[in-house]
Amino acid sequence: MENPARRPKILIIYTGGTIGMIESPETHTLEPFDFSHLIDNVPKIKLLNYQIDSVSLDPPIDSSNMNPEHWRKIAKVIGKNHRDYDGFVILHGTDTMAYTASALSFMLENLSKPVIITGSQLPIGEVRTDGEENLITALQIAADTTAGNIPMVQEVAILFENYLWRGNRSTKMSADNFNAFKSNNYPALAKIGLDIHYNVDALYRTTERRPLRVHTTLETGVLFIDLFPGITEQSLRHQLSTPGVRGIVLKTFGAGNAPTAKWFIDSISDAIKDGKVIVNVTQCVNGGVQHLYQSSDGLVSAGIVSGHDITAEAAITKLMYLFGLGLTPQDVAEHFGHSICGELSE
Secondary structure, rough: OOOOOOOOEEEEOOEEEEEEEEOOOOOOOOEEHHHHHHHHOOOHHHHHHOOOEEEEEOOOOOHHHOOHHHHHHHHHHHHOOHHHHOEEEEEOOOOHHHHHHHHHHHHOOOOOOOEEEEEEOOOOOOOOHHHHHHHHHHHHHOOEOOOOOOEEEOOOOEEEOOEEEHHHHEOOOOOOOOOOOEEOOOOOOOEEEEOEEEHHHHOOOOOOOOOOOOOOOOOOOOOEEEEEOOOOOOHHHHHHHOOOOEEEEEEOOOEEEEEOOOHHHHHHHHHHHHHOEEEEOOOOOOOOOOOOOOOHHHHHHHHOEEEEOOHHHHHHHHHHHHHHHOOHHHHHHHHHHHOOOOOOOO
């Protein structure tokens, strides 16, 4: 609930994406609108009685162009303004939203205020748009506090249509539904209907308050390798030996299963001996790596790291973060299996 005795102070960070587009009366094409005139475009925001400021990436980008340099800029903005605002709302394109949410969850160590990421499937200037509702709800969640006047949400989360999801547990599931995101291995943080109903037991809480630390060094020498029936030794070894790559997310079948052929296991083992960290995540949208079958025994023997029930988006950004801390491959492998900010179930 919001404290009626004070006006919440929220900072909107606009990165680009469909939500911030409006049709130009001259050209009839979609272009980013000026968020300094936010109230003119979304007059309902006046009813919230919040103090709202905004900053934008210059220039705003399509989220397909999002990269670690943009994550650094966003994290620095939050770090610089952390003391001055009650919460933050990031407006973002949907395509890479789950990657940004995952990256920021690691980069913003000891976060104790809400960072709510939202966007839309239709531009905010359209008559029939999900953008206006998502923006208003995100602002309300960023301002909400408990009965003890502490932020209700103290983590990076994705708000989309009817649900609030933990950011580093989320995946984009649909290109054309308003409920575009889902967290398959972790419950919703809140369900949005006539009211906002928080799942208090699911909200992230730290055991002690510590100052926010913003980490801006990320290792980009990482990649995905998707297994498929018919993958060849030549193809696999070529990918594993990509110059400059230090961390690999191997997307396996089912509960973490892979071919048992000697050449396959030897290829994985050789890459790990060469100093690469290889993380095993499932291609399935539900469940995780369990190493239940003989077809996963070879990977375990080779030294692969279990990703448990982590999403692919969180896995790749977690590798970027851990290597960015300057850790050795052995330390990265050790740290990966433990939850940093609720991204996996141990």
